[in-house]
Amino acid sequence: MSRGIAINTAVLALCLAVPVYAHFAGEPFLLTLATRAVILALAAVGLNIALGHGGLISLGHAAFFGIGGYAMGILASHAQTFTPIADWPLLIEGTKSMPVIWLVAMVTSGLAALVIGALSLRTSGVYFIMITLAFGQMLYYFAISWPAYGGEDGLSIYVRNGFPGLNTLVPMQFFALTATVLAAAMALAHVLGRSAFGLALNAARQAPARVEAVGVRPFRLRLTAFVISGMITGLAGALFADLNRFVSPTMFSWQLSGEIMVIVILGGVGRLFGPLAGAALLVTLEHVLGGVSDYWQVYLGALLLGVVLFARGGIIGTLAGRDVAHG
Amino acid sequence: MLLLIEQVLNGLQFGVMLFLMAAGLTLVFGVMGLINLAHGSLYMIGAFAAAAVAGATGSFLLALAASLAAAAAAGALIEVAVIRRLYDRDHLDQVLATFALILIFSEGTRWAFGSFPLYLDIPAWLSGPVSLPGGIEYSRYRLAIIGVGLAVALGLYLLITRTRLGIRIRAGEADREMIAALGIDISRLYTLVFALGAALAGLAGAMVGAIQSVQVGMGEPVLILAFVVIVIGGIGSVKGALVGAILVGLTDTLGGYLLPIAFGQVMEASSATAIGSALASMLIYILMAVVLILRPTGLYGARA
Amino acid sequence: MAEPVLQVQGITRAFGALVASDNVSLDLREGEIHALIGPNGAGKSTLIALISGALAPDAGQIRFNGRDVTALDTVARARLGLGRSFQISAVVPEFTVLQNVVLAAQGAAGHSYRLFRPALKDRSATSSARAQIARVGLEARAAIPAADLAHGERRRLELAMALALKPKAFLLDEPMAGLGADGTAQMTTLLETLKAEAPILLVEHDMDAVFRLADRISVLDYGRIIATGSVEEIRQDPEVRRAYLGADA
Numbered sequence: 001m002s003r004g005i006a007i008n009t010a011v012l013a014l015c016l017a018v019p020v021y022a023h024f025a026g027e028p029f030l031l032t033l034a035t036r037a038v039i040l041a042l043a044a045v046g047l048n049i050a051l052g053h054g055g056l057i058s059l060g061h062a063a064f065f066g067i068g069g070y071a072m073g074i075l076a077s078h079a080q081t082f083t084p085i086a087d088w089p090l091l092i093e094g095t096k097s098m099p100v101i102w103l104v105a106m107v108t109s110g111l112a113a114l115v116i117g118a119l120s121l122r123t124s125g126v127y128f129i130m131i132t133l134a135f136g137q138m139l140y141y142f143a144i145s146w147p148a149y150g151g152e153d154g155l156s157i158y159v160r161n162g163f164p165g166l167n168t169l170v171p172m173q174f175f176a177l178t179a180t181v182l183a184a185a186m187a188l189a190h191v192l193g194r195s196a197f198g199l200a201l202n203a204a205r206q207a208p209a210r211v212e213a214v215g216v217r218p219f220r221l222r223l224t225a226f227v228i229s230g231m232i233t234g235l236a237g238a239l240f241a242d243l244n245r246f247v248s249p250t251m252f253s254w255q256l257s258g259e260i261m262v263i264v265i266l267g268g269v270g271r272l273f274g275p276l277a278g279a280a281l282l283v284t285l286e287h288v289l290g291g292v293s294d295y296w297q298v299y300l301g302a303l304l305l306g307v308v309l310f311a312r313g314g315i316i317g318t319l320a321g322r323d324v325a326h327g
Numbered sequence: 328m329l330l331l332i333e334q335v336l337n338g339l340q341f342g343v344m345l346f347l348m349a350a351g352l353t354l355v356f357g358v359m360g361l362i363n364l365a366h367g368s369l370y371m372i373g374a375f376a377a378a379a380v381a382g383a384t385g386s387f388l389l390a391l392a393a394s395l396a397a398a399a400a401a402g403a404l405i406e407v408a409v410i411r412r413l414y415d416r417d418h419l420d421q422v423l424a425t426f427a428l429i430l431i432f433s434e435g436t437r438w439a440f441g442s443f444p445l446y447l448d449i450p451a452w453l454s455g456p457v458s459l460p461g462g463i464e465y466s467r468y469r470l471a472i473i474g475v476g477l478a479v480a481l482g483l484y485l486l487i488t489r490t491r492l493g494i495r496i497r498a499g500e501a502d503r504e505m506i507a508a509l510g511i512d513i514s515r516l517y518t519l520v521f522a523l524g525a526a527l528a529g530l531a532g533a534m535v536g537a538i539q540s541v542q543v544g545m546g547e548p549v550l551i552l553a554f555v556v557i558v559i560g561g562i563g564s565v566k567g568a569l570v571g572a573i574l575v576g577l578t579d580t581l582g583g584y585l586l587p588i589a590f591g592q593v594m595e596a597s598s599a600t601a602i603g604s605a606l607a608s609m610l611i612y613i614l615m616a617v618v619l620i621l622r623p624t625g626l627y628g629a630r631a
Numbered sequence: 632m633a634e635p636v637l638q639v640q641g642i643t644r645a646f647g648a649l650v651a652s653d654n655v656s657l658d659l660r661e662g663e664i665h666a667l668i669g670p671n672g673a674g675k676s677t678l679i680a681l682i683s684g685a686l687a688p689d690a691g692q693i694r695f696n697g698r699d700v701t702a703l704d705t706v707a708r709a710r711l712g713l714g715r716s717f718q719i720s721a722v723v724p725e726f727t728v729l730q731n732v733v734l735a736a737q738g739a740a741g742h743s744y745r746l747f748r749p750a751l752k753d754r755s756a757t758s759s760a761r762a763q764i765a766r767v768g769l770e771a772r773a774a775i776p777a778a779d780l781a782h783g784e785r786r787r788l789e790l791a792m793a794l795a796l797k798p799k800a801f802l803l804d805e806p807m808a809g810l811g812a813d814g815t816a817q818m819t820t821l822l823e824t825l826k827a828e829a830p831i832l833l834v835e836h837d838m839d840a841v842f843r844l845a846d847r848i849s850v851l852d853y854g855r856i857i858a859t860g861s862v863e864e865i866r867q868d869p870e871v872r873r874a875y876l877g878a879d880a
Contacts, residue, residue: 130554138612214738215709301430
């Protein structure tokens with residue numbers, strides 16, 4: 001595992017070096033890219049809990065990403081127009097405060113994950129993949145056809161939301177904030193993976209009959225993991241919306257679900273640093289190849305095909321050689 | 328009332344088109360155990376091939392033939408080059424590899440044809456309305472789609488129950504080793520089944536391409552609806568795909584038509600339209616959820 | 632006399648026209664090993680699945696530890712104290728021996744939803760797990776992934792996991808399967824000490840082991856119990872000889 005640790009350290013160092021360079025070289029665009037990578041990594045940390053530890057191939061995590069995004073969009077748009085969200089049965093006002101927005105984003109995406117998970121986890125295998133994909137699409141169409149919050153056009157937020165003690169309009173400060181959130185989420189994922197719950201969840205992925213025989217329900221373990229996973233991805237959605245100061249139905253799109261999954265796979269399923277490595281690689285590719293060709297996704301497709309067919313452990317797995325993931 | 332019947336026919340047409348997509352997916356899953364996200368790309372390829380050939384020759388029938396041929400060829404090609412390496416892999420690998428194929432096909436098509444939509448015209452001999460009994464006027468072309476779809480359904484039924492190929496397909500579903508033991512060339516069978524499913528998707532793309540525009544990304548929304556169809560009908564069952572497709576087609580079309588009217592009875596028109604259509608957009612997924620609660624393996628799926 | 636720990640009363644289960652369990656009744660009493668034998672296809676696997684809760688019966692009742700558990704599923708029966716091993720080893724392949732047994736111990740202790748404390752720092756679970764690993768003689772292999780164990784070691788790990796549940800009865804499905812002569816001898820010794828802790832319903836093909844271990848034997852044929860009795864009685868029973876031993880001897 002020491003080689004794995006060395007690679008994790010290298011990934012981390014690289015991911016910190018870029019924003020520091022961007023800051024001192026005065027390249028705010030690079031900092032925006034780094035922030036984007038960090039937020040996508042956060043979404044992937046969420047998915048990795050369900051996928052890596054629980055073996056749940058959710059192709060609908062954009063649902064939670066989008067709900068987090070709209071939680072931010074709805075709260076902030078009411079705050080910027082000074083109109084209450086509801087005045088009956090009790091008065092609910094909008095807000096521009098990130099901690100409140102994050103809480104709402106996590107609670108709503110967690111509730112959605114509870115409903116979608118409870119339905120989807122009645123099945124397994126291919127059914128589960130197709131059903132999560134379908135529920136994601138349902139929210140996509142709902143967001144398009146619900147006119148109150150911009151429908152297909154989405155919602156713009158004019159000023160980035162605030163965080164106590166920080167000036168989030170300064171790119172470096174917003175980057176540091178998202179990076180801190182990511183670090184906290186990775187720490188949580190690490191602790192969960194080693195906990196009694198993590199042990200039981202990993203066992204349920206490999207030998208569900210055995211888990212039942214020791215008196216634990218795989219369904220409940222998986223649902224718990226799915227809800228935690230959805231909450232983290234929802235939080236990432238709220239941050240993503242804040243980065244762009246814009247939300248639209250594309251945050252619910254199946255492509256986004258695919259992208260989050262690709263990040264997890266490129267980095268290496270079940271690996272703590274996998275999402276970070278995968279997101280950094282994807283954003284870099286997007287930027288570099290996107291500069292070379294308008295059709296850069298052809299190359300992304302070819303790369304992904306190569307990883308799936310020939311390098312099954314993702315970047316970290318391939319570099320670290322054969323060592324045990326899910327550690 | 329006449330409008331309602333027209334909507335029922337529209338729903339039927341939509342359902343039949345979904346069936347063409349779902350049939351290939353469910354066959355490929357039933358026989359090879361593979362989930363193929365790139366099935367929507369084959370639909371798109373069929374539509375583009377038809378639009379290109381119709382543009383060059385002016386013949387709609389040639390265009391349809393081209394859609395079948397192009398999609399079948401593309402299907403056979405990816406089966407040989409990529410898909411057959413995935414049969415023994417887990418579903419995650421299948422999802423990712425076929426997701427990668429979507430990226431390659433979508434961007435490749437954008438590169439070849441540009442980002443602007445193409446249009447495929449309905450030929451003169453199929454355009455205009457046709458009079459049905461009861462004084463109903465209905466699009467001749469849409470009626471033709473319903474006819475073609477039902478004919479394909481019948482053809483598939485005969486193929487699976489009456490022909491040697493069908494026997495092999497059913498044997499392959501039951502047991503891969505058995506079919507190999509019977510001395511049947513299993514990799515050729517797989518390529519054939521995959522190309523057949525691809526051709527059906529391509530045909531659907533071409534026929535719909537004449538009603539809507541032909542553009543990159545047209546396949547995936549239909550693919551996801553086809554997944555809903557399969558979840559409702561049961562994986563691997565062609566009969567389930569037909570019943571599920573008709574159910575989804577009717578639910579979606581009639582929901583979009585009736586819900587705003589229903590809400591209009593109790594609230595003012597503009598918000599009735601808004602709430603009605605937002606709810607209608609979720610209706611088929613709610614249908615799917617209900618089926619999941621009642622029968623987790625679908626209407627015609629094998630029970631666990 | 633106290634009520635038996637496990638009571639199966641008139642259990643029937645059919646698959647289409649095939650009646651795999653036909654009005655089966657048997658019981659398991661404190662302190663005994665009750666062996667269940669029968670030719671292949673006699674319905675042993677179905678009966679195990681019915682008793683463990685993996686299958687629901689068409690008719691009949693199962694009582695465990697004084698309660699009717701017929702309507703309960705596998706998980707609920709495991710929680711009540713029915714510890715089982717599997718015919719084909721169902722240990723968690725990527726986990727070490729210790730992790731596997733901790734999984735069972737924390738399951739029994741109801742700790743499986745502790746989200747934050749590391750599993751291997753759960754003192755009560757790990758110390759109980761280590762004790763069971765020692766009992767089956769796998770101390771030296773505690774850090775080895777289950778996938779790398781030899782077949783016989785995996786059978787012992789199965790047993791350690793069942794032990795860690797601290798069950799009120801054991802349901803052991805062919806624990807000797809695939810073991811060599813040495814392994815079978817070790818397992819036999821182990822099971823003899825085990826029955827003092829909790830009674831064992833033992834499904835086993837190895838007749839020597841069954842005759843050595845069992846206090847009572849029930850013979851299953853075509854889904855029905857054709858005889859129940861002591862080792863001697865079963866040896867002498869003409870119907871058993873005809874249906875089962877006759878084919879073997």
